Amino acid sequence: PNPNPNPKPNFETRRLDKTSSGGASVEGRDAGTKYLTAAPLLHLQLSDPAFRRHFLVQCAVFLGFCASPLYEGVDANKKRVMEAIRQTPPHGEEFAAAVALALRREEGWVSWKRDNCKDFEREPEAPRPPPPAPPAMRRRLRAGAAAPAVPPEKRVRLGNPELDRLWNLSEDNASALGDKRDAAPTAEVYLRNVVDDMDPEAQIEETYKSKNDKTYVWKALRLIAKADMGAFQRLGAEDMETVVPAMLGVEPPAGTDGGTDGG
Secondary structure, eight states: OOSOSSOOOOTTTSOOOTTOOTTOOSSSTTOOOOOOOOGGGHHHHTTOHHHHHHHHHHHHHHHHTOOSTTSOSHHHHHHHHHHHHHTSSSSHHHHHHHHHHHHHHHHHHHHHHHTTSOOOOOOOOOOOOOOOOOOOOOOOOOTTOOOOOSOGGGOOOOSSHHHHHHHTSSSSHHHHHTOOTTOOOOHHHHTHHHHHHTOGGGOOOGGGSGGGOHHHHHHHHHHHHHHOHHHHHHTTTSOHHHHHHHHHTOOOOTTOOTTTTOO
């Protein structure tokens, strides 16, 4: 028979399950612990995780300083306290690990102070192996782009693939000036679109004509100003479909009124 049928409540006889909260928010910033002095209420406080942790952590700190041989049973009590902390939800294992780490650091600090703060050196960490080099990738030229003419050993690197390509298209400035593949078109060639759009057989709607394309008009104005300043000045009062045929010396397509309808 049990000699003590009504054992006194303690942390080991009244364990909490993982869903217990005791009405207190342990993780909240406003969580607090209040000790009730009435003995009949002790068994209720043992169901409060915040109270259990508060008390057990104090016991762990106290036992951490009882390292003298004069104290018997300290190690056994330390294990009991840490086990009780691990059994207290929520996140008992993580909380117990944090408490154990703090106690180890405190023990090392006290030992260092006891030895008159001797100099110490931290052991260097093992060097990490260098990361593997990324695979070499060759950039593909965009469609229609000319390949660099400069040999690889003489190429200039500017930090941008497109700038590198443009800079190394030719070995010197003289040869670069002689390359007319990317030269601007002449006014006669570029403005031919305006005349072609005027042809009724092309059936091009007014909205889609070149003269209504802002980018095309901007480039056309620059070419007209360069080729014929008089024609450029006439554009202030006349339509492009009137000025361009006269400038190019061609007759407007049959069936048109020479651009007098405006545009």
